Amino acid sequence: MRFIPDRKPSLPADGAPTSSRRRRLLGSAALSALAASHARAATATPAQLLDPLAVPPWTRTPGAPILEHPYGLPSSFESHVVRRAARQWPMPGAASSLTPLADLHGTLTPNGLVYERHHGGVPDIDPDVHRLAVHGLVAEPKLFTMDDLLRLPSESRVHFMECSGNTASEWKGSSGLPLQLTHGLLSCCEWTGVRLSTLLEAVGGSTRPASGAPPRWILAEGADAAAMTRSLPLDAILDRALVVYAQNGERLRPENGYPLRLIVPGYEGNTHVKWLRRLKVVDGPLETREETSKYTGLLPDGRARQFAFEMDAKSVITRPSPGQRLTRPGYYPIVGLAWSGRGSIRTVEISTDGGANWQTARLEAPIRDRALTRFTFDWAWQGKPATLLSRATDSTGYVQPTREALVAARGLNSYYHYNGIQSWRIGTDGSVSNA
Numbered sequence: 460m461r462f463i464p465d466r467k468p469s470l471p472a473d474g475a476p477t478s479s480r481r482r483r484l485l486g487s488a489a490l491s492a493l494a495a496s497h498a499r500a501a502t503a504t505p506a507q508l509l510d511p512l513a514v515p516p517w518t519r520t521p522g523a524p525i526l527e528h529p530y531g532l533p534s535s536f537e538s539h540v541v542r543r544a545a546r547q548w549p550m551p552g553a554a555s556s557l558t559p560l561a562d563l564h565g566t567l568t569p570n571g572l573v574y575e576r577h578h579g580g581v582p583d584i585d586p587d588v589h590r591l592a593v594h595g596l597v598a599e600p601k602l603f604t605m606d607d608l609l610r611l612p613s614e615s616r617v618h619f620m621e622c623s624g625n626t627a628s629e630w631k632g633s634s635g636l637p638l639q640l641t642h643g644l645l646s647c648c649e650w651t652g653v654r655l656s657t658l659l660e661a662v663g664g665s666t667r668p669a670s671g672a673p674p675r676w677i678l679a680e681g682a683d684a685a686a687m688t689r690s691l692p693l694d695a696i697l698d699r700a701l702v703v704y705a706q707n708g709e710r711l712r713p714e715n716g717y718p719l720r721l722i723v724p725g726y727e728g729n730t731h732v733k734w735l736r737r738l739k740v741v742d743g744p745l746e747t748r749e750e751t752s753k754y755t756g757l758l759p760d761g762r763a764r765q766f767a768f769e770m771d772a773k774s775v776i777t778r779p780s781p782g783q784r785l786t787r788p789g790y791y792p793i794v795g796l797a798w799s800g801r802g803s804i805r806t807v808e809i810s811t812d813g814g815a816n817w818q819t820a821r822l823e824a825p826i827r828d829r830a831l832t833r834f835t836f837d838w839a840w841q842g843k844p845a846t847l848l849s850r851a852t853d854s855t856g857y858v859q860p861t862r863e864a865l866v867a868a869r870g871l872n873s874y875y876h877y878n879g880i881q882s883w884r885i886g887t888d889g890s891v892s893n894a
């Protein structure tokens with residue numbers, strides 16, 4: 460069983476990230492002000508320290524009792540941090556909602572904010588009745604109950620999931636939309652379940668193909684009204700794919716596949732079949748609807764890209780982003796997220812002048828395989844117009860392309876797999892827009 464250890468970020472004693480650039484940008488005035496307040500804190504009497512602090516209403520009475528919400532909720536002051544839909548869907552069951560990336564911190568998406576994409580609504584599945592069939596080219600085909608699966612060796616891994624339709628809004632140029640609606644078909648969770656290879660061992664292994672036989676594929680099918688079905692190249696995903704029953708420490712949410720889903724790290728979201736009820740080992744792709752009529756990309760020469768499984772390296776600045784505002788010139792951290800379906804993130808570069816100059820951002824550890832990685836770049840806004848860009852390079856050396864390069868390679872009939880460099884425009888008034 461594989462175990463990916465966490466690396467702790469190296470922080471100095473005061474807990475602030477090490478950056479001489481940041482110190483330089485903060486300026487000596489800001490630093491000496493900081494030093495002065497520390498000195499005051501050291502010499503002031505307790506009475507002086509408390510003096511300016513009024514006693515607010517919530518300190519004057521006892522707070523709410525325990526178990527007011529047996530399942531906890533965010534603060535009522537955070538009620539704007541919710542999933543949103545980009546448009547009114549004609550059939551609300553076949554729709555998507557997007558993750559509010561600009562309001563999130565770190566790299567894990569809270570379960571209630573994981574983006575949703577359903578083709579036939581969210582089924583209400585009784586886990587005691589649900590079964591997973593593993594059959595086809597295997598030694599001992601089997602029906603698993605949830606209890607059977609919970610008794611198999613499990614592992615927990617952090618991976619991003621991105622719908623291949625994410626950011627399709629930008630194919631034809633800047634959409635003007637905010638981050639949640641351009642990049643919000645993206646989440647990252649700690650998933651817990653059984654490795655696909657472990658599951659296949661539990662059915663006696665797949666029957667060995669004769670030499671010269673076609674490569675093995677596996678068909679995954681969901682129990683929802685859409686019966687979402689995809690074929691996947693088995694040997695490529697065998698050691699990585701997980702059949703999961705939990706996300707971020709609790710059982711899957713209904714909208715994310717309760718009680719069971721497939722996670723194929725790095726592959727387009729559509730292959731992460733939810734409400735999983737069947738895995739069939741086959742000797743080639745079965746050319747289902749979702750891999751022929753959908754989830755292919757029409758190229759300029761009239762041919763279509765099929766089985767473009769891996770999500771190419773991509774990054775986006777989450778702060779500042781459209782809808783936010785810089786209130787005065789001075790220090791701003793430019794923060795964002797980078798990810799790659801082919802491995803880990805090696806570097807993220809930032810330009811604040813529309814791509815003329817690039818500088819390297821800091822990456823926050825741990826930098827995990829096929830997971831969101833957070834970056835920070837220390838920046839001083841001069842109070843003038845600026846155009847902010849981020850560009851990711853992954854562990855294979857692949858560099859996130861410009862929109863122009865993508866269009867040159869794929870044309871304008873493509874919808875899926877848009878990973879172009881995103882630009883945010885800062886106005887003289889500090890406003891941020893997607894222009």
Ligand SMILES: Nc1nc2c(c(=O)[nH]1)N[C@H]1C(S)=C(S)[C@@H](COP(=O)(O)O)O[C@H]1N2
Nearest residue numbers: 574575576577578622681687715728729733
């Ligand atoms: N059974 C089933 N699995 C499914 C889907 C679906 O509609 N039905 N949608 C797919 C698509 S297109 C995506 S992007 C992801 C979305 O997963 P999420 O809703 O948990 O974010 O699930 C995939 N798995």
Ligand SMILES: [Mo]
Nearest residue numbers: 622623728729
């Ligand atoms: Mo998707």
